[in-house]
Amino acid sequence: MTLLATLLATPVLASSLTSSLMVWPPLVILAVAALLFTYRLLVGPTLPDRIIALDGLLAAVLAGILVGAAISESTVPIIAVLLVALVGFVATGALARYVERRGG
């Protein structure tokens, strides 16, 4: 607590250090979520299960890029998130067409 107080007293260090401490929980949670999606991707009994897991893995990666943008406080990664959000559903649609033609 006294360490936090001294850190908050120095204005330049305060914002970066506190933010870098506070962004660890979302990163760890997103890593666990990505592990769960990867489990379903590897295990999933049917092909749509794996497509669902890939979709969720993409969402976890997008959220991770957003957390990284919040850490580095830059706009550039958010443009990547915008582009992936723009074209991400095309992969799901193409795989769905593949499932529809080929069968589970």
Added chain:
Amino acid sequence: MMDGFAAAFLTAGALLTLLAGIGVVRFPDVTSRMHAAAKAPVLGIMLCGIGVAFAVQTVETTIIVALVIVLQLITSPVGSHLLARSIYHQLHPHIDGVDELAAADEDPPETV
């Protein structure tokens, strides 16, 4: 103060993505897994984007985050709908014994 808001929104978004992961792993059925994976990550990305808008605090970041949210809300149901349609037509889960697309099947989808 704004860093606290940003960290809270980022953690909430990450928790929603984790919720989707737990649902995808633990739900017993393809369609229920898709139900878990179709809705929660969209809200997770929305909350993470709001957290980034709190952390960066520039005008263009806020505009791009708004665009990301709108695009997620538009494109995610499209992909999930296509996937659900293909699951229905190929796997025929028939969870509750009701064939809800029977009328649509009289006019079968064109297979390219």
